[in-house]
Amino acid sequence: MSSSPAPSSAFRTTDVWALAPSPGDGAFRLAELLGTLSHALDLTEGQPPGHCQRACWIGTKIAMQMGIEGEALSNIYFTVLLKDLGCSSNAARICELYLADDITFKRDFKTIDGSLAAALRFVFDKTGLESGFAERVRAILNILRNGGQIAREMIETRCHRGADIAAKMRFSEPVQEGIRWLDEHWDGSGKPEGRKTGEIPLAARIALAAQVADIFHAEGGRHAARAEVAARRGTWFDPAVVDAFLAAERQPGFWEAIEADDLDSRLFALPPAQSSTVVTDDYVDDIAAAFADVIDAKSPFTAGHSRRVTLFTDMIAEEMGLEPTHRRWLRRAALLHDIGKLAVSNQILDKPGKPVEAEWASIRSHPAHSADILRKVAIFRDLADIAGAHHERLDGKGYPLGLTGDELAPEVRMLSVADVFDALTADRPYRKAMKVEDAFAILDKDTGTAFDADCVAALKRAVARLVPSDEPDAPMLQWA
Structure with a gap:
């Protein structure tokens, strides 16, 4: 040298x-390794630090409320923790189509109420704000004409990519499938295939509800999370999952853990984390x-x-x-x-x-x-x-x-x-x-x-x- x-x-x-x-x-368990690495996934989604961990806590508590245990509980734990593995793959496409900062765009889009009117307002408010008028109009018209196909392609890319990366991490098919179908809705209005009810893996149904609960809690507190999840019962969300969430969130310590500085240690103390593999x-x-x-x-x-x-x-x-x-x-x-x-x-x-x-x-x-x-x-x-x-x-x-x-x-x-x-x-x-x-x-x-x-x-x-x-x-x- x-x-x-x-x-x-x-x-x-x-x-x-x-x-x-x-x-x-030293010896490290898989849950601890991936739980801390999940902070990187929060960055690409523009979420407050710890989003994946908080969603994992919520999703695991929902599953436990539903009586799920053992390997099935572990599959849900890791599905929610790693749900955003593929999210970096659509960042460039968002910038290209919406002429917008992908990180801010993805963060803000998750907080709209899910209605068509809200989606349209969002497109008009966010597309091409720093571009020339003609370029902005072309981008908005393209989105309005091809919005369904655009959304389907981006979600498919993201979720399939995430499932493929989960496979490289040696996760089971239930975890891969939970990530792959994260954005399907109970009533069939989701993407990319419009799956509905029992066609959607339970891990995906829980992960989506947990994600929305944390995002709205970060935006407006406990009441906002409770209200948003309840409002989407039977549309976006499996009614049984919503009912389990509403029961779990009333339990002592549920919100306190999410709002605490030591959530990671609490998350790694849950049964799926304690039983997870010691990594070689x-x-x-x-x-x-x-x-x-x-x-x-x-x-x-x-x-x-x-x-x-x-x-x-x-x-x-x-x-x-x-x-x-x-x-x-x-x-x-x-x-x-x-x-x-x-x-x-x-x-x-x-x-x-x-x-x-x-x-x-x-x-x-x-x-x-x-x-x-x-x-x-x-x-x-x-x-x-x-x-x-x-x-x-x-x-x-x-x-x-x-x-x-x-x-x-x-x-x-x-x-x-x-x-x-x-x-x-x-x-x-x-x-x-x-x-x-x-x-x-x-x-x-x-x-x-x-x-x-x-x-x-x-x-x-x-x-x-x-x-x-x-x-x-x-x-x-x-x-x-």
């Missing part, structure tokens, strides 16, 4: 290398990879970004002699380094022009969001500072903290080189992907000021080996 990092609370150092804790240290190293890797898919689904320009950055980071780490356990730890940081981007609107992420100052401030905030989320997750806490520093530079001109060379751990240097290399060699809203040789030329130009020379050299060696020696014309070979 060009210079050794100063020790920090995130890792221990001997000579040059930071010795990452073994991924196997391989399972943690699968969950990190699945959340990388959630992150990368946010924008068409970031599809596969987290996985490619992980590959390039691991290639550098291997070249520089990191042990397998250390490399595994670093791969997790790479997979999750951009989790904070879920808090940034696609109006900014996908903008073809240069961001204005407020937009740039939002972009610069995402590494701090990444670190904040990962610090909440016990098993990822020791890699939070690594993920959160991936846009820092040796010369102190990076963000969000402006750290300088001696403050940047070796793992940060590896990750930042890998991140920039992938960004340069992938399509972006403002330019096409660069050739490998052009990307390395840019890295070379900033080596020693922004990037660590040893990390850049390691990436060049690793990339060169990807091309067989009998292909001398391959441009990347010149950096072997």
Whole structure:
């Protein structure tokens, strides 16, 4: 390395290398791991922190009131907790169609009363507010003419994507199906298939009611939640689910838990959480990879970004002699380094022009969001500072903290080189992907000021080996 990092609370150092804790240290239950990671899903939906946890508490209490227990109760617990796994996948489409900030749009849409009149008012009030008059009129007319099909496609994309990610996390078919049919309504008025009554899995019926209850509680308190759920009895909601909710919410401690600062500990004390799997190293890797898919689904320009950055980071780490356990730890940081981007609107992420100052401030905030989320997750806490520093530079001109060379751990240097290399060699809203040789030329130009020379050299060696020696014309070979 060009210079050794100063020790920090995130890792221990001997000579040059930071010795990452073994991924196997300690035992963590699945509910705790996913419950804390669910804060990332709240970001992309624009919900107050803890929404997924609060909805999970409500949904589990409804199920317990209905006499559900054992595996069936566990399926409902995880369906509600992970109901928003696919929500990042429709963010870009919302911005494109409604000419609006996807995060604010999704947050506000959930608070309308569900009537056609309210939906129409919402479209007129929210569509294209920052666009020219003609562009706004075209967008509104398109929505009015094709609104049903648009809504069906977006809900199908979101819910099917969420179910697919749940499968990657090894969840059972009942959990997958609960997420897949979240937006179907008891009376058949939902999307995407217009399923009704018993055609909708019970987990989905409970999850939808729990979601609405928490959203209206956050907006207007206990009475608002109670009134909204009751008003949709027999239309959106299964009457039996509504009756169970109205009985459960009268029980001592129901609302107090939701409004308490220690909801997470109460949620993790419920029977489904206590009986959930103790995660192995391989399972943690699968969950990190699945959340990388959630992150990368946010924008068409970031599809596969987290996985490619992980590959390039691991290639550098291997070249520089990191042990397998250390490399595994670093791969997790790479997979999750951009989790904070879920808090940034696609109006900014996908903008073809240069961001204005407020937009740039939002972009610069995402590494701090990444670190904040990962610090909440016990098993990822020791890699939070690594993920959160991936846009820092040796010369102190990076963000969000402006750290300088001696403050940047070796793992940060590896990750930042890998991140920039992938960004340069992938399509972006403002330019096409660069050739490998052009990307390395840019890295070379900033080596020693922004990037660590040893990390850049390691990436060049690793990339060169990807091309067989009998292909001398391959441009990347010149950096072997």
